[in-house]
Amino acid sequence: xxxxxxxxxxxxxxxxxxxxxxxxxxxxxxxxxxxxxxxxxxxxxxxxxxxxxxxxxxxxxxxxxxxxxxxxxxxxxxxxxxxxxxxxxxxxxxxxxxxxxxxxxxxxxxxxxxxxxxxxxxxxxxxxxxxxxxxxxxxxxxxxxxxxxxxxxxxxxxxxxxxxxxxxxxxxxxxxxxxxxxxxxxxxxxxxxxxxxxxxxxxxxxxxxxxxxxxxxxxxxxxxxxxxxxxxxxxxxxxxxxxxxxxxxxxxxxxxxxxxxxxxxxxxxxxxxxxxxxxxxxxxxxxxxxxxxxxxxxxxxxxxxxxxxxxxxxxxxxxxxxxxxxxxxxxxxxxxxxxxxxxxxxxxxxxxxxxxxxxxxxxxxxxxxxxxxxxxxxxxxxxxxxxxxxxxxxxxxxxxxx
Numbered sequence: 001x002x003x004x005x006x007x008x009x010x011x012x013x014x015x016x017x018x019x020x021x022x023x024x025x026x027x028x029x030x031x032x033x034x035x036x037x038x039x040x041x042x043x044x045x046x047x048x049x050x051x052x053x054x055x056x057x058x059x060x061x062x063x064x065x066x067x068x069x070x071x072x073x074x075x076x077x078x079x080x081x082x083x084x085x086x087x088x089x090x091x092x093x094x095x096x097x098x099x100x101x102x103x104x105x106x107x108x109x110x111x112x113x114x115x116x117x118x119x120x121x122x123x124x125x126x127x128x129x130x131x132x133x134x135x136x137x138x139x140x141x142x143x144x145x146x147x148x149x150x151x152x153x154x155x156x157x158x159x160x161x162x163x164x165x166x167x168x169x170x171x172x173x174x175x176x177x178x179x180x181x182x183x184x185x186x187x188x189x190x191x192x193x194x195x196x197x198x199x200x201x202x203x204x205x206x207x208x209x210x211x212x213x214x215x216x217x218x219x220x221x222x223x224x225x226x227x228x229x230x231x232x233x234x235x236x237x238x239x240x241x242x243x244x245x246x247x248x249x250x251x252x253x254x255x256x257x258x259x260x261x262x263x264x265x266x267x268x269x270x271x272x273x274x275x276x277x278x279x280x281x282x283x284x285x286x287x288x289x290x291x292x293x294x295x296x297x298x299x300x301x302x303x304x305x306x307x308x309x310x311x312x313x314x315x316x317x318x319x320x321x322x323x324x325x326x327x328x329x330x331x332x333x334x335x336x337x338x339x340x341x342x343x344x345x346x347x348x349x350x351x352x353x354x355x356x357x358x359x360x361x362x363x364x365x366x367x368x369x370x371x372x373x374x375x376x377x378x379x380x381x382x383x384x385x386x387x388x389x390x391x392x393x394x395x396x397x398x399x400x401x402x
Contacts, residue, residue, distance in 0.1 A: 042124035045095065049104045051081075053125060054230055057114045057157050058133025058167070060276045061223045064254055065133055066113040068220075068227035068245070073109055075244035076236045081107035085115060095122070116153045123156050129230050130161030132170055133223065136273050165192075165229050167222075184229040186222050192232070194225030201245065203228050203238075212242040218255050218283040219276065224248075253379040253387060255280065261398040263368025264290075268390065272296065272377035274306060280375060281314040290366040292319040292358040294376035294386070297334050298326055302377075304334060308341030315373075316347050317365045323354035325378055325386070330354075355386065359393025363401035 056066050063084055070082040081103045083094045095112065098104060112118075135151055151173060158164050158178050166174045168185035175181070184192035195202040201214040201221055214224070228241050250256060256268045267284075271277045281289075291311055296302045311318055320335035335351040342349055348365055352358045355378065362372045372394075378386045 038121055039124045042122045045099070045122060046124075046126045048099045049110055051104070051107055051109050052128035052234075053110045053112060054129050054131070054234070055112050055114045055125065055127040055157055055161065056131045056133070056230075057116070057119060057154055058131075059136040059154075060271075060273055061133035061219060061226070062113050062115070064220065064251055065131065065223045065226050066111060067251055068224050068248060069131075069230050070111050071248050072227055072231045072236060072241050072244040073111065075247075076231070076240040078108045079106070080109055080111055082111045084113040114157060116150070119156045120153060123160070125160050127157065127161040129163045129165065129233055130157040131226055131230050132157060132164075132166040132174070133226055134167045134169055134275070135173065136275050163233055165226070165233065167226065182229065182233065184222075184225050186225060192225055192229035194221060194228075196221040201225070203241075205229075205232055207232075208238075210238040210242060213246040215246075216248065216250050216255070219279050220250065220255065253383055255283075258391070258394075261372075261394055262363060262402050264363070264366050264370050264372050266372045266374075266394060268374045268379070268387065270377070270379040270383075271375050272302070272380070274310060277307070277310060277375055280373070281311065284371055284373060285314060287371045288366075288369070289315045289371045289373050290317040290319070290362045291315045291373050291375065292321070292355070292362050293335075293338060294321050294355045294358075294374070294378035295324045295331065295334055296338060296376060297324065297331070298377040298381050300377075304337040305341035308338040309343060311338075312342035312344040312347055316344065317350075317362075318342060318347060319350045319352060319358045319361050319365070321352050321355045321358045321376075325382060354389070356389045356393035356396070359390045360397030360400065362394075363397035 054069065056062050056069065066082065066084045070080050073080050081098060083098065104110065132154065135154055155173070155177065158174065163182070164178055165182045165184060168183040168188045168190045171183055182192070183190035184194070186194045186196060191205060193204045199214055200211055201224060202209060202211040203225060214221070216224070224245055231241055253268045253270045258266050258268055260266070269280050271280045296304050296307055318339060320338045322330050322332035322335040324331050324334070330353050332351055339349040339351060350361060350365070352361060359374070366372060374390060
């Protein structure tokens with residue numbers, strides 16, 4: 001039987017791959033290489049970082065908390081080496097790259113955001129202070145659907161940390177394994193208590209309390225209490241914490257006010273987990289909000305019906321995008337799954353092909369004085385490209401529907 005041209009090419013490719021694998025395997029065997037474990041790798045990194053390391057993990061808030069903590073330590077005069085997923089998609093690579101470039105030798109302290117992948121790789125780092133912001137159901141597909149396995153990965157930080165601090169919401173998980181852990185929260189009885197006010201934040205702890213001017217909103221309050229708990233535990237003064245928090249203005253795409261268009265204030269937020277979205281929606285509950293969402297299955301399959309049920313409780317206009325940036329396909333079913341779950345009978349529900357069109361349509365369904373709000377996981381996947389597409393849609397919509 002005569003083989004087609006495609007079949008012959010496929011056979012050649014398979015043979016080439018097999019040959020390459022064989023050559024690599026032979027080279028490895030001839031080199032008599034020693035297998036390096038994650039533990040060995042961690043110890044190498046420890047030897048190459050001569051300063052104290054602060055490690056921050058959690059499902060939500062770790063990026064924000066890392067940046068706030070870095071700001072506080074810089075205010076206190078420390079030369080900080082900071083690694084975060086906002087700047088570096090793969091934090092473990094950024095850490096190694098920083099060591100190679102001499103950053104570890106030219107700092108007083110290292111502050112690392114530690115996603116679950118990085119913790120798994122560097123599972124025996126020497127952490128001076130570890131901070132856990134929270135644990136929620138996400139990334140479970142990477143752990144066979146098991147929340148317990150995901151929690152155990154996050155709790156590796158507790159084992160690595162000389163001092164461990166956690167959000168008070170995690171006390172039930174932490175207390176059985178760490179009797180001397182410290183806890184922080186907003187308006188809850190624990191070691192570091194934050195109280196949010198009108199453009200101010202008060203923090204109470206064992207040595208007293210202090211109040212700082214505060215120009216951020218929503219989840220920034222609690223994340224700032226977490227960052228302050230790390231700084232206070234390390235020995236940073238309340239004055240330096242106040243100096244940093246009074247000047248900190250937030251992060252890109254984290255409750256970011258990107259300006260006013262035709263009398264509408266536009267807020268970009270990267271919240272996409274249930275708890276994080278609820279915090280953001282609660283903050284705007286007294287405003288008239290037009291909400292636009294990106295594709296909620298970005299990077300991981302999510303419960304889109306749960307998203308729809310939640311947003312329907314807070315807003316009357318919801319625009320959902322069906323474009324999946326990861327595989328570059330239009331998946332309108334993902335948008336409809338969100339919209340169909342909205343139980344508010346008076347809600348306006350619109351499905352669009354992409355986030356640019358969604359941003360533009362917000363002006364069709366809004367009026368001066370409204371809040372235009374974005375939420376969804378796409379910014380976490382590719383912040384720069386996503387924001388560019390959103391801004392393009394805002395410009396187009398503000399002109400088309402003015």
